[in-house]
Amino acid sequence: MFAEYSTSDLLSIFAMQGVAGLILFSVFVLMALGLAIIFGQMGVINMAHGEFMILGAYVTYLTSHVFETYLPSLFSLYFILAMVLAFIAAGALGALVEWGIIRHLYNRPLDTLLATWGLSLILQQTYRSVFGAREVGVTLPDWLMGSVKVSETIELPINGLFVMCLALGISTAVGILMYRSRWGTQVRAVVQNRPMAGAVGINTAKVDRITFALGCGIAGVAGSAFTMIGSTGPTSGQLYIVDTFLVVVFGGATSLLGTIASAFTISQAQSTMEFFMSGSMAKVLTLLFVVFILMLRPQGLFTLKVRR
Amino acid sequence: MSYQGLASLFPKKEISGFLVLAVLLVVVLPLSLDIFRLNLMGKYLTYAFVAIGLVLCWGYGGILSLGQGVFFGLGGYLMAMFLKLEASDPITTKIQSTPGIPDFMDWNQITALPFFWKPFYSFPFTIAAILIIPAIIAYLVGAAMFKRRVGGVYFAIITQAIAAILTILIIGQQGYTGGVNGMTDLRTLLGWDIRSDQAKYILYFVCVGMLFLCLFVAQFVRKSKFGRLLVAMRDKEDRVRFSGYDVSNFKIFVFCLGAVFAAIGGALFTLQVGFMSPTLVGIVPSIEMVIFCAVGGRMSIIGAVYGALLVNWAKSSLSESFPELWLFALGGLFIAVVMAFPNGLAGLYTTYVAPKIKQWLADFKTPKQPKPQLEAIKESAKPAPRPEPKVQTIGNLGASPLTQGVLHE
Numbered sequence: 001m002f003a004e005y006s007t008s009d010l011l012s013i014f015a016m017q018g019v020a021g022l023i024l025f026s027v028f029v030l031m032a033l034g035l036a037i038i039f040g041q042m043g044v045i046n047m048a049h050g051e052f053m054i055l056g057a058y059v060t061y062l063t064s065h066v067f068e069t070y071l072p073s074l075f076s077l078y079f080i081l082a083m084v085l086a087f088i089a090a091g092a093l094g095a096l097v098e099w100g101i102i103r104h105l106y107n108r109p110l111d112t113l114l115a116t117w118g119l120s121l122i123l124q125q126t127y128r129s130v131f132g133a134r135e136v137g138v139t140l141p142d143w144l145m146g147s148v149k150v151s152e153t154i155e156l157p158i159n160g161l162f163v164m165c166l167a168l169g170i171s172t173a174v175g176i177l178m179y180r181s182r183w184g185t186q187v188r189a190v191v192q193n194r195p196m197a198g199a200v201g202i203n204t205a206k207v208d209r210i211t212f213a214l215g216c217g218i219a220g221v222a223g224s225a226f227t228m229i230g231s232t233g234p235t236s237g238q239l240y241i242v243d244t245f246l247v248v249v250f251g252g253a254t255s256l257l258g259t260i261a262s263a264f265t266i267s268q269a270q271s272t273m274e275f276f277m278s279g280s281m282a283k284v285l286t287l288l289f290v291v292f293i294l295m296l297r298p299q300g301l302f303t304l305k306v307r308r
Numbered sequence: 309m310s311y312q313g314l315a316s317l318f319p320k321k322e323i324s325g326f327l328v329l330a331v332l333l334v335v336v337l338p339l340s341l342d343i344f345r346l347n348l349m350g351k352y353l354t355y356a357f358v359a360i361g362l363v364l365c366w367g368y369g370g371i372l373s374l375g376q377g378v379f380f381g382l383g384g385y386l387m388a389m390f391l392k393l394e395a396s397d398p399i400t401t402k403i404q405s406t407p408g409i410p411d412f413m414d415w416n417q418i419t420a421l422p423f424f425w426k427p428f429y430s431f432p433f434t435i436a437a438i439l440i441i442p443a444i445i446a447y448l449v450g451a452a453m454f455k456r457r458v459g460g461v462y463f464a465i466i467t468q469a470i471a472a473i474l475t476i477l478i479i480g481q482q483g484y485t486g487g488v489n490g491m492t493d494l495r496t497l498l499g500w501d502i503r504s505d506q507a508k509y510i511l512y513f514v515c516v517g518m519l520f521l522c523l524f525v526a527q528f529v530r531k532s533k534f535g536r537l538l539v540a541m542r543d544k545e546d547r548v549r550f551s552g553y554d555v556s557n558f559k560i561f562v563f564c565l566g567a568v569f570a571a572i573g574g575a576l577f578t579l580q581v582g583f584m585s586p587t588l589v590g591i592v593p594s595i596e597m598v599i600f601c602a603v604g605g606r607m608s609i610i611g612a613v614y615g616a617l618l619v620n621w622a623k624s625s626l627s628e629s630f631p632e633l634w635l636f637a638l639g640g641l642f643i644a645v646v647m648a649f650p651n652g653l654a655g656l657y658t659t660y661v662a663p664k665i666k667q668w669l670a671d672f673k674t675p676k677q678p679k680p681q682l683e684a685i686k687e688s689a690k691p692a693p694r695p696e697p698k699v700q701t702i703g704n705l706g707a708s709p710l711t712q713g714v715l716h717e
């Protein structure tokens with residue numbers, strides 16, 4: 001398998017595939033963080049998570065158009081604003097959905113799954129009616145284009161590096177928010193024991209709504225980051241949902257660190273295998289591997305020890 | 309089975325449901341629809357098999373599988389492999405570079421029939437495979453999950469991942485499976501042309517027959533001790549376990565049963581529609597199968613049949629005339645069925661329609677019945693949940709002079 005490559009070639013291949021894997025890893029982390037909050041912390045299965053990401057992507061697309069038409073001088077900065085807007089839009093929709101659907105179903109997780117799947121269908125069709133069935137792409141500002149040359153054979157794309165930094169920044173922020181802030185303590189208290197958290201004076205309904213909205217908002221930012229890598233269509237969200245859930249479950253749903261570790265494992269496995277076989281077989285093997293591990297260790301890689 | 313056994317299997321209250329369904333499927337639909345529409349109905353009925361299996365798994369056992377499309381697809385593909393081999397005999401495929409193998413293999417530069425295709429020359433083997441292979445896979449998945457007490461949401465997500473895996477595999481390995489187009493151009497079953505109108509009629513009735521067979525098996529499961537244990541497990545799993553039952557084996561069994569039902573449905577789908585493709589296997593169709601079951605009523609096997617028929621009929625008629633509305637309607641249906649009527653059509657029927665029918669029947673029967681039975685019927689009609697005052701008055705007005713007449717006689 002390796003015979004036809006020289007040592008230095010092999011090294012470059014692994015380095016390039018490794019970086020490709022790191023970019024895929026950042027994408028997985030961005031996708032999974034929002035879900036790790038919603039599913040891992042709240043126990044809500046949000047099948048419409050992909051559609052929240054796509055909302056972020058479409059918001060970015062709209063912002064880029066507005067800047068192109070009205071503010072061409074500030075075009076290089078639009079991406080920052082787009083990400084903020086994507087966060088707000090997806091978060092607001094998330095709060096609305098929590099109020100309308102999710103809060104009635106906290107004790108029926110399987111029904112939440114069906115209801116949010118219905119929501120995802122409605123959102124998909126809305127996108128299709130508003131933006132058309134064709135995939136759309138955005139024009140990147142100049143500073144995100146091109147690549148950095150590290151050595152003769154190794155080149156790193158700048159947008160990939162940007163996504164990596166973004167993933168790092170957002171996961172740090174979420175980590176601090178969850179484990180170092182007062183609000184994070186409240187969220188974890190509500191998750192572990194809802195009635196008891198209510199009894200000590202936490203407004204559980206409010207915590208739930210903000211948590212859900214935050215998870216959706218992060219999904220929106222993830223979607224916004226996706227526009228740098230690929231184009232967006234109405235059904236793009238559905239492609240990600242299985243991967244995202246597997247990442248969260250594989251990591252051990254209640255652990256943010258676990259989510260990051262599992263995103264790393266899955267992305268590296270997939271991108272390394274992709275070099276040696278067809279993409280679909282790499283995907284199948286990765287998924288099979290994850291399912292197999294989950295059958296051996298259903299609680300995932302990292303677990304939170306809680307006395308029930 | 310003794311008469312006593314049959315009577316306990318089909319209590320009076322439920323037998324009318326079976327009879328109405330039988331009349332509808334065997335008499336009303338074939339007489340009122342042309343062969344094209346009837347064939348469509350037969351296609352929808354194949355989804356009902358999956359929905360019945362889901363009623364047992366999800367409604368009774370509390371196990372939501374989002375991967376029933378895997379078993380439906382397996383049944384369909386296994387049947388399609390047999391039909392495809394029959395359709396690609398050396399004479400009809402002589403223009404290929406390798407005659408005698410399915411056309412898609414020839415397009416993908418495969419020159420010999422792969423080993424796992426060879427047994428599918430045999431019809432008995434195919435039938436056995438349709439029943440056994442899905443059961444084995446369901447057993448492996450179920451055993452791995454339930455023995456470790458994984459259930460609920462995790463089970464749903466993992467079955468969904470399996471559905472995704474199978475779809476990617478089928479699309480990726482197009483030399484062996486026909487890829488994204490699936491297996492098309494299936495013509496004959498043991499030399500019998502399945503595309504003629506007459507064959508479609510016969511296949512429709514075969515499908516209805518198999519459906520009732522599955523309904524009876526499901527009814528037997530519901531009425532047996534096993535059915536009651538399933539409900540007990542769904543509601544308080546630990547208590548059943550502490551009572552000394554092996555909970556995981558029950559769950560594995562019901563999951564396997566659902567898988568076999570789905571596989572039978574898939575095989576009948578291939579026979580009636582004449583092709584099989586990965587679009588019927590993946591995540592989206594699998595979750596749509598759950599909605600058939602939810603719309604019909606997750607606790608009602610008969611409701612599941614109506615659910616499959618209605619949702620699919622709505623799908624084809626809506627997407628014919630308003631393709632954009634269909635996804636809105638389906639999405640709304642998902643939300644409505646969960647939030648507003650979690651027991652589906654069957655639930656609506658028992659709360660709103662059944663009491664009215666009962667009252668109407670009681671009013672209808674009143675003049676002819678002798679006194680003691682009349683009292684009994686009136687008694688049974690009384691505790692109907694929340695009778696509307698208007699109906700009540702009309703009923704009373706209508707009934708009282710007549711009752712007096714009976715009393716006079």
